[in-house]
Amino acid sequence: MGLVVFIAGLLVGSFLNVCIYRIPREESIVFPGSHCPSCNTNLKAVELIPVFSWLWLGGKCRTCQSRINGRYPFVEFLTSIILLLVYMEVGIGFRFLLLSIISLLLLVITFIDLDHQIIPDGLTLLIAATGLVNLLYGYVGGDGISILNAATGLLLGGGFFLLIAVASKGGMGGGDIKLMAALGIWFGWQGILLVMFLAFIIGGIYAVGLLVLRGKGRKDMVPFGPFIALGGFLSALYGQDILLWYLTRFL
Ligand SMILES: [Zn+2]
Structure with missing residues (x-):
């Protein structure tokens, strides 16, 4: 297989x-x-x-x-x-289908953002739509997150990135904000915090790496979408494992 x-x-x-x-x-x-x-x-x-x-x-x-x-x-x-x-x-199974769709949407978003520094709204909407299907599927199966949790995730993900965009005067694009909101539906508030955490850790490591290797200055624009996408992919697949690992090590 x-x-x-x-x-x-x-x-x-x-x-x-x-x-x-x-x-x-x-x-x-x-x-x-x-x-x-x-x-x-x-x-x-x-x-x-x-x-x-x-x-x-x-x-x-x-x-x-x-x-x-x-x-x-x-x-x-x-x-x-x-x-x-x-x-x-x-x-x-059906879960394979759902996780494959979100993972591959994130892959497409990653490369489009790298090439054009945009995240097409249509792709973000597809992520939100699959998120709703995932919500319904988990709801029916009894192992999903609640609708309230998904709504909180949407507001938290989108809201936090909106704050960053305002505070950094455009350092974060509208595409990033919408993508985080859409992922919030998938993950709920705990999950979207993990997505953010991973995106910033990986983005931070990458930025430091660039600085060391190439001496890139602040002016060089690195799109953030790929880091959100990677954080989203890792959370979707390994979110439970990562949280468990973290909790047993640090608490
Ligand atoms: Zn040719």
Whole structure:
């Protein structure tokens, strides 16, 4: 089953590449088919096999020989790894579907934010919508969070980032605020605190790393969305484990 998940991940990842490229450009994600960004030649089936086509063609377009970004196979591979991690946590079922959707939405958001410094509202709305389904699913199954808790999470996540945005005079974008609010529905107030905590820890480590390695100044803009996304992914999959680890170590 793991192998099936892995191969499905490569195919899904190939579609996510299309989403990452086209959504911020407001192009359709279904039509036209994939083409070389350089010479516009439509890609044939042999050129569309995730990861392998790229390796086989040496990372170049078969028609115009222009370099094809290594990020395409990377995203495909990463998608497979993410789906495998979800599978290892919850097996196959409705929960797998929900966690896969939120994880992959966060992946798409990460790369769009890195490329364009925006988080499209449509993707944030999809996270909120999946959050509502998750809420309902947990509610029916009896192991979810309460509606009041989800509403508190929404206000806490969005509100806290709104405060940061105001206090830092635009250091945090509107996309980040909305994403945190949407994730609040998923996680409730305790969970969204963990998302924030992880995002700031990882973002902080990254910032210090950049400062040490490259001497980057304050002026260089690093989007915060990817750190929220990573914090959200880790919380969704390992939130309980992380909290348990933390509580047994430090309390
Ligand atoms: Zn080409």
